[in-house]
Amino acid sequence: MSWLPSLHADTPEEGYEIAIKLSRMAVKKTQPDDNARDRMRPDYANNADSLTQVSLVVATNFQTVAKANEYWKT
Amino acid sequence: MSWLPSLHADTPEEGYEIAIKLSRMAVKKTQPDDNARDRMRPDYANNADSLTQVSLVVATNFQTVAKANEYWKT
Amino acid sequence: MSWLPSLHADTPEEGYEIAIKLSRMAVKKTQPDDNARDRMRPDYANNADSLTQVSLVVATNFQTVAKANEYWKT
Amino acid sequence: MSWLPSLHADTPEEGYEIAIKLSRMAVKKTQPDDNARDRMRPDYANNADSLTQVSLVVATNFQTVAKANEYWKT
Amino acid sequence: MSWLPSLHADTPEEGYEIAIKLSRMAVKKTQPDDNARDRMRPDYANNADSLTQVSLVVATNFQTVAKANEYWKT
Amino acid sequence: MSWLPSLHADTPEEGYEIAIKLSRMAVKKTQPDDNARDRMRPDYANNADSLTQVSLVVATNFQTVAKANEYWKT
Numbered sequence: 001m002s003w004l005p006s007l008h009a010d011t012p013e014e015g016y017e018i019a020i021k022l023s024r025m026a027v028k029k030t031q032p033d034d035n036a037r038d039r040m041r042p043d044y045a046n047n048a049d050s051l052t053q054v055s056l057v058v059a060t061n062f063q064t065v066a067k068a069n070e071y072w073k074t
Numbered sequence: 075m076s077w078l079p080s081l082h083a084d085t086p087e088e089g090y091e092i093a094i095k096l097s098r099m100a101v102k103k104t105q106p107d108d109n110a111r112d113r114m115r116p117d118y119a120n121n122a123d124s125l126t127q128v129s130l131v132v133a134t135n136f137q138t139v140a141k142a143n144e145y146w147k148t
Numbered sequence: 149m150s151w152l153p154s155l156h157a158d159t160p161e162e163g164y165e166i167a168i169k170l171s172r173m174a175v176k177k178t179q180p181d182d183n184a185r186d187r188m189r190p191d192y193a194n195n196a197d198s199l200t201q202v203s204l205v206v207a208t209n210f211q212t213v214a215k216a217n218e219y220w221k222t
Numbered sequence: 223m224s225w226l227p228s229l230h231a232d233t234p235e236e237g238y239e240i241a242i243k244l245s246r247m248a249v250k251k252t253q254p255d256d257n258a259r260d261r262m263r264p265d266y267a268n269n270a271d272s273l274t275q276v277s278l279v280v281a282t283n284f285q286t287v288a289k290a291n292e293y294w295k296t
Numbered sequence: 297m298s299w300l301p302s303l304h305a306d307t308p309e310e311g312y313e314i315a316i317k318l319s320r321m322a323v324k325k326t327q328p329d330d331n332a333r334d335r336m337r338p339d340y341a342n343n344a345d346s347l348t349q350v351s352l353v354v355a356t357n358f359q360t361v362a363k364a365n366e367y368w369k370t
Numbered sequence: 371m372s373w374l375p376s377l378h379a380d381t382p383e384e385g386y387e388i389a390i391k392l393s394r395m396a397v398k399k400t401q402p403d404d405n406a407r408d409r410m411r412p413d414y415a416n417n418a419d420s421l422t423q424v425s426l427v428v429a430t431n432f433q434t435v436a437k438a439n440e441y442w443k444t
Binding site: 307343345348351354355358359363 | 438
């Protein structure tokens, strides 16, 4: 089973979840060690600037997902 | 009730509010602890560079919302 | 009166001013205290990297405004 | 054989791999020394903010690849 | 005379110059003091990371200008 | 002879080279002194975060070049 079978989302909220998944996958593929990623979690989850950058990545991916779904307009 | 039922906004100003909501939601989903987020607030609300980065995230999300609403032209 | 009644601009220069307004509004909504924002002004107005990031936000918003106005082509 | 014969990808997941390849190639072309790049790996693979920035680059390239493939919709 | 009468450029190179102008204007409007900007010049002109960020702003504005000119295709 | 006669590229790989050229040109125009740029090279070529940012600039320019070439699809 693919981790990304499609960019299709039934709703904007579901599309946002795909954007988050896309954002995390690049991290996972660069640092595949689950423990290493877990150890870093407090570093960014408690740092305002880190969280803002995470949000920038999600925003960039959400642009892609929203466009793929034609902004859920129809 | 979905936190993001639609990207539709009647006005640019309302669309900007959706962009802010999108920007904050990625932070909330990465750091779900309300108290933790509240504690970080002074860190970025009193730092010029942090605020600029927040504005970059909002700008990126506003691109999405504005396009979804065809720039409110018609 | 809305702070953003429309993305329409008669000229590119006027559109650029809207992009600046959009960029500042996210800061204002995150730090609504006028005095706090004024105190931070020397921090970024005298720092080259801060100014570059401000310019990145304006560039991102100008993409939106320029597209909304079809690049003032017609 | 070109390292980038095409932006075509049969699936979103394959497209994501192209986005990662695009992201790494700019690094490789700027620092062609394999050993130098290997030495830096622990620096970013164990730093949350570095990984977030890597993810931003992948997200930017994924926008390109997804659009090239018309979002795999048809 | 407007500093930005149009986004039209006859050639890609001329379009790139407009992108640079757009990038600098946001800095100028945020720090209107010519002397202050001149004093900061060595800070970013001799710092690799600062120059990379400057290039990111220009790239973002060049996207706008290139699109406005339909990529000089015709 | 213009340094950028056209955004046309016969292949994605050639388009990627144009994106790199675009990325470097903003640096060159901001710091025209060849020696100064050469002195900075080790600073970013041996710093993972610097290289990631370089890759972000290339990704942004590659979006432009890829679109100008209609993603080399036809």
